[in-house]
Amino acid sequence: MNKIxxxxTNVLLQDPMAIYSFAENEVVIPSVVLEEIDAKKRYTDEIGRNARHVARLLDKLxxxxxxxxGVVLETGxxxxxxxxxxxxxxLQSHFHEMTNDNRILAVALNLQQEEDESAAPRPVILVSKDALIRVKADAFGLRAEDFLSDRVVREYSSFYLGYETLQVPPEVLKAFYxxxxxxxxxxxxNQTFCPHQFLILKDQCNPSASAIGKVDADARMLEMLIVSDEPVWGIKPRNAQQRMAIEMLLREEIPLVTMTGKAGTGKTLLALAAGLLQIEDLQKYKKLLVARPIVPLGKDIGFLPGEKEEKLRPWMQPIYDxxxxxxxxxxxxxxxKILAGMGSIQVEALTYIRGRSIPEQFIIIDEAQNLTKHEVKTILTRVGEASKIVLMGDPEQIDHPYLDAxxxxxxxxxxxxxxxxxxxHIKLEKGERSVLAQLAADIL
Structure with a gap:
């Protein structure tokens, strides 16, 4: 049975190609949605870009x-x-204000009533990324769903960790050493592994005996870690996952490193330390470029006075810390004074990265969980020859209105x-900032 x-609006602003995600069913766009998209088309951010994309797509149709x-789509x-x-x-007896959300809800309810009275009724489903409008729809007996086609993983709990713990016989552990x-x-x-995935081997007979190895690029051989336990720019890894992170950060054959983890797990500190070592001591790269998206936590403080560096300082303060x-x-x-004397460290907002080519640099993108798919593609396609890029953040701590984990x-x-x-990739598990910070990350 076909569905309606x-x-x-938020579905189209999140994914302009969303109309092609519903197979052979009918997709209805209320007129008020067009009004909301029109109001966003002049924005200079990702939302404005998607609004213009939707406008061009509908104009082509x-x-x-x-x-x-109704226009037939390629999907049928x-x-x-x-x-x-x-x-x-x-709606008026329950929701008095004629808001855009209520107008969209009214269209769906009236379509459902019309379908219920027809000879062959079709299910009407409201698709929204707004939880409250889904709650309102449910209160009226209208089926409502989140838009899930834009999700890379259905549940964050199934997210790739970058490492796995395996119980092995003593002879396997001995052979590895x-x-x-x-x-x-x-x-x-009977198991498959990803390139550069880490394995923690634990002795089945003696849980205290273990080893850490890294899967090679072909995912066929487990190798010993080659990076020593010596401090990196004064920073020594405090747990197994931090050691794995350092291994990837210092390996030239891995030009893209991603790190996730809660606040205080050491993502930024490890990346900066590895970058400084390879730029100042080993001279593998010419410059360290550190950038982060400008997405405020809480109410935006508005325009800031001063030159570009002065405007960026409050946003980049975690890097400077x-x-x-x-x-x-x-x-x-x-x-x-130190940074001015070195000249090899550049702290930027991601606003200034578009259109650049960045060769022979160690690039760190902090708070990358606040980037959309299009923005992260734009950044990765800026990476030039002989550069290394590190993307890091906490997918469970997002400030962007249309993104989730x-x-x-x-x-x-x-x-x-x-x-x-x-x-x-590696997910850092244990907080090392302080006992209080780890407790807050776990229970709050």
């Missing part, structure tokens, strides 16, 4: 017929702009690149 899907009567479904069914009579490598198809014939720790500065202004740019990169030879 009524789309909320007009060539195939009138949208108010039909898309239609709904100009009728806008009566608010069923003796040969410093282990053929995976021989010892784990870590640099102050690494350089062990004591007085205000000491870090600025399953559809943000960082999750997208991790899942799409986990089987690629040029990429490695």
């Amino acid at each position: 899907y009524v789309l909320d 007009r060539e195939a017929g009138r949208l108010d009567q 479904g039909v898309v239609r702009v709904e100009l009728n069914h806008s009566s608010m009579s069923r 003796t040969n410093r490598k282990l053929p995976l198809p021989i010892h784990f014939p 870590n640099l102050e720790y690494l350089f062990n500065t004591k007085k205000t202004g000491d870090l600025d 399953s559809n943000n740019g960082l999750t997208y990169v991790v899942e799409m690149f986990k089987n690629q030879k040029l990429a490695g």
Whole structure:
């Protein structure tokens, strides 16, 4: 049985190609949705870009017929702009304000009533990323769903960790220590692994005996870690996952590294330390570029006075805090003098990355969970020859209105690149900032 899907504005602003995600069913776009999209088309951010994309897409579909009567899509479904069914009579006694959300809900309810009275009724489903409009629809007996086609993983709990713990016989552990490598198809014939995935081998008979190895680029051999336990720019890994992160950060054959983890797990500090070591001491790269998206936590403080560096300072302060720790500065202004003298560290907002080509640099993108799929693609396509890029963030701590743990740019990169030879990922589990910070991350 075919269904009727009524789309909320936020679905199209999140994914302009959403109309092609409903197979052979009918997709209804209420006229108020067009008004909301029109109001967003002048925005200079991702939402504005998607609004313009939707406008161009619908304009192209007009060539195939009138949208108010329905146009057949390549998928076999039909898309239609709904100009009728806008009566608010069923809603006014419960929701007095004629908000855009209520107008969209009214269209879906009136369509459902019309279908119920027809000879062959079709289910009407309201699709929205707004939880409250789904709650309202449910209260009226209208089926409502979240838009899930934009999600890379259905549930964040199934997210790729970058490592796995395996129980092995004592002889396997001994062979790994003796040969410093282990053929995976021989010892784990029924399991598949990702390139550069880490394995923690634990002795079945003696839980205290263990080893950490890294799967090679072909995912056929487990190798011993080659990076020593010596401090990196004064920072020594405090747990197994931090050691795995350092291994990937210092390996030239892994130009894309992704790190996730709660606040205080050491993502930014480890990345900065590895970058400084390879730029200042090993001179593998010419410059360290650190950037983060400008998405405020809470109410935006508005325009800031001063030159570009002064405007960026409040947004980039978490980066400077870590640099102050690494350089062990004591007085205000000491870090600025050090950075000015070095000239090899550049802290930027992601606003200034579009259109650039960045060769021979160690690039760190902090708070990458606040990036959309399009934005993260834009960033990765800026990476030039002989550069290394590190994307990091906490997918469970997102400030972007249309993103969640399953559809943000960082999750997208991790899942799409986990089987690629040029990429490695690790999720940092244990907080090392302080006992209080770890407790807060766990229970709040």
